[in-house]
Amino acid sequence: MLESGHSQKGWTSPQESLRYLFMHITHLSLTNFRNYGRLELDLPLGSILLHGENAQGKTNLLEAIYYLATSRSPQADQDSQLINWDAAEAGDSVVVGRLIAQVATQAGSRHIEIRLIQEQGLSLRDGQRSFRRQALVDRRKVRLMDLLGNLRVVMFLPQDMQIVTGSPSERRRYLDITLCQIDPIYCRTLSGYNKTVEQRNALLRQIGEGTSSQDLLPVYSDKLIELGSRIFARRSLFLGELAREAQRVHYEELTKGTESIRLRYLPRLQENGSGSRGSVGPLIALSEWLQENQMDQPAIQAKFSEALAAAQANDIARGATSVGPHRDDWRFWINGRDLSRYGSRGQQRSAILALKMAEINWMNAATGESPILLLDEVLAELDEHRREMLLSYVLKSSQALLTATDPAMFTAGFMKQSTSMTVSNGRVQPDDD
Numbered sequence: 001m002l003e004s005g006h007s008q009k010g011w012t013s014p015q016e017s018l019r020y021l022f023m024h025i026t027h028l029s030l031t032n033f034r035n036y037g038r039l040e041l042d043l044p045l046g047s048i049l050l051h052g053e054n055a056q057g058k059t060n061l062l063e064a065i066y067y068l069a070t071s072r073s074p075q076a077d078q079d080s081q082l083i084n085w086d087a088a089e090a091g092d093s094v095v096v097g098r099l100i101a102q103v104a105t106q107a108g109s110r111h112i113e114i115r116l117i118q119e120q121g122l123s124l125r126d127g128q129r130s131f132r133r134q135a136l137v138d139r140r141k142v143r144l145m146d147l148l149g150n151l152r153v154v155m156f157l158p159q160d161m162q163i164v165t166g167s168p169s170e171r172r173r174y175l176d177i178t179l180c181q182i183d184p185i186y187c188r189t190l191s192g193y194n195k196t197v198e199q200r201n202a203l204l205r206q207i208g209e210g211t212s213s214q215d216l217l218p219v220y221s222d223k224l225i226e227l228g229s230r231i232f233a234r235r236s237l238f239l240g241e242l243a244r245e246a247q248r249v250h251y252e253e254l255t256k257g258t259e260s261i262r263l264r265y266l267p268r269l270q271e272n273g274s275g276s277r278g279s280v281g282p283l284i285a286l287s288e289w290l291q292e293n294q295m296d297q298p299a300i301q302a303k304f305s306e307a308l309a310a311a312q313a314n315d316i317a318r319g320a321t322s323v324g325p326h327r328d329d330w331r332f333w334i335n336g337r338d339l340s341r342y343g344s345r346g347q348q349r350s351a352i353l354a355l356k357m358a359e360i361n362w363m364n365a366a367t368g369e370s371p372i373l374l375l376d377e378v379l380a381e382l383d384e385h386r387r388e389m390l391l392s393y394v395l396k397s398s399q400a401l402l403t404a405t406d407p408a409m410f411t412a413g414f415m416k417q418s419t420s421m422t423v424s425n426g427r428v429q430p431d432d433d
């Protein structure tokens with residue numbers, strides 16, 4: 001790993017700052033992705049403003065980059081929705097959507113690709129069209145999971161507020177996508193853990209129905225404890241770091257020293273009784289215990305094992321595993337109160353902004369490279385001070401893509417430092433200076 005990009009000597013040599021800023025996409029190529037039939041686009045370093053009328057393909061372009069980085073869409077619930085619908089309906093037996101990014105990093109240049117493959121015939125098994133994905137790094141097939149980390153992004157979306165106000169699953173999703181971008185071991189552990197939860201739940205249902213005995217349960221429980229304890233520890237470490245940075249950014253940069261927020265991990269290391277949103281006290285205590293015992297895997301395993309045993313009878317009755325990181329949550333508090341319930345919209349928005357800025361700083365520190373920033377129509381919602389703060393992050397990053405219907409909201413100074421491009425009906429054209 002690289003040392004920090006800031007030199008101890010108090011100045012930064014050109015090479016050093018170049019290294020620090022390195023990760024960026026030099027070329028993006030899309031085929032049959034959303035409303036892009038075919039796109040070949042060179043991208044410069046620095047900030048890039050994509051402007052155009054509604055429904056032209058601005059968000060789709062950011063989605064493509066996000067998808068290449070995370071293998072997830074920020075919005076589609078089914079990946080088959082990503083394939084260009086004209087191509088899907090043209091009647092060919094196989095339709096391939098293709099996303100390719102040529103990425104420059106401090107380790108050299110990389111070619112990363114995802115193929116979305118849809119067979120047109122209906123499968124005999126479930127009557128659906130078959131759909132699969134392939135990932136390639138430098139033209140060699142890899143598991144989708146192994147694509148992660150080759151391109152790192154932080155995305156800002158108008159619907160990010162759901163991270164505060166939405167369900168715990170939304171917050172876990174954010175957590176996992178962020179961590180997976182820098183920690184492939186975490187990602188593999190998580191995938192194994194999720195499979196184990198499914199298998200254990202299937203067994204719990206069979207036990208409940210009387211079609212299986214309890215003999216096999218310890219096998220799945222042990223695996224769950226082994227993998228789950230590592231996830232608890234990693235999330236605790238990560239959220240601790242992110243919380244500190246988000247609190248700092250919120251206090252120092254966003255609210256000019258007037259308001260502080262607190263972000264806390266709520267690990268489901270114990271059943272939470274009624275399930276009401278108010279009863280977080282015991283989970284906060286567990287969170288603090290985890291902070292102190294992050295490195296002590298046997299202690300975490302013992303605690304998780306105890307919780308599983310205590311929940312076992314209920315779990316059999318319900319046919320589902322009620323404790324474990326798949327039920328984790330984390331939340332913000334403002335002035336000691338739950339932000340999702342008591343915060344104003346402006347306060348919620350500031351918290352999200354602080355979280356994302358902290359994510360950028362955390363990725364910088366963790367990898368020595370600045371992530372690519374993707375901002376979809378978020379500036380219009382911010383007041384002048386917050387807009388300025390966010391734009392300062394944009395101007396510091398190696399590459400940032402911003403969308404706007406109205407470029408007039410950007411200052412002349414900002415426009416001078418940015419490349420602007422017009423998006424129109426699935427085409428992208430750099431503007432003349």
Ligand SMILES: Nc1ncnc2c1ncn2[C@@H]1O[C@H](COP(=O)(O)OP(=O)(O)OP(=O)(O)O)[C@@H](O)[C@H]1O
Pocket residue numbers: 033034035036052053054055056057058059060061081082083084085086405423
């Ligand atoms: N699978 C698909 N195939 C073809 N077109 C699609 C597909 N999915 C979405 N689209 C269309 O792509 C167009 C562009 O969508 P996009 O969200 O990128 O617009 P936008 O430029 O961000 O607009 P806005 O300013 O309203 O946010 C829309 O008309 C949308 O209906």
Ligand SMILES: [Mg+2]
Pocket residue numbers: 058059060376377
């Ligand atoms: Mg849009």
